[in-house]
Amino acid sequence: MASGSQSGGMLTREQLLHLFDRFDFLTSQPDGKKRIAEAVQDKQEAVAVTTAIQEEIFLEMGVDPRFGISCLGKVSSVYENDLDLVIQFYKFLSKEEVACDEAELGEEEFAEKMLNQQNLQEQQLEMLKYIRKFHLDDQAAILEKLHQQMENGNYERETSILSAEQIQEIVPRNAKVDQNLAFYDEPFLVHA
Structure with a gap:
């Protein structure tokens, strides 16, 4: 030292x-x-x-x-x-x-990994935008389910997404969603 x-x-x-x-x-x-x-x-x-x-x-x-x-x-x-x-x-x-x-990684494999990561982040953003339409209690339930999914999947990147269908299964059927916001198609596919 x-x-x-x-x-x-x-x-x-x-x-x-x-x-x-x-x-x-x-x-x-x-x-x-x-x-x-x-x-x-x-x-x-x-x-x-x-x-x-x-x-x-x-x-x-x-x-x-x-x-x-x-x-x-x-x-x-x-x-x-x-x-x-x-x-x-x-x-x-x-x-x-x-x-x-x-x-x-080689240059090509690194570029592919970065593209996949960017696509995943865009899907996560779309999912989060969709989740924001729900009441806070429902948001907490959705995020808890997401956390469990990630934990069960050893925090693999693919486990960090819930589809709109999965989210609908988590929240009560009578949960009100702000209809003024656009609905994102399941499973938050990003168009490249």
Whole structure:
């Protein structure tokens, strides 16, 4: 550990946001992408390289890298009341996953995965728009059912969608839906 580096307490909100921004910048640059891809070609784990990049950022910040990495495991609980920071943290994790996928998958397979993910997100958005038509109690019941489905499916991406038909089965038949809003065809197919 470098002398004078932070090694106790918890990283501040500003330190975490700096890490997230710097990591995103470095891993989106051609040199950063090349570094991760070359490591994968050398049979190294992509996540080992992204972790090394995070450790380098911590050193730049004057933070002991082991301490900084350990703080990342506590962000959700320590900052649970800071919704914006928690969202930024999950975006950071997602960007790390994308950087690893891009290095591990070929260019064509990565592009296909990103397209599939975009389609899934669009379907999720359509589902959420449809759910918003129901009363809050019904929305809670629908989201609880969705959570159970995801849990039972080991949180596979495909389990994060309920069809309009499935939603109709969850809510009571007399549930009023705002008829002024457009009804989305089951199963929230997105037209590419």
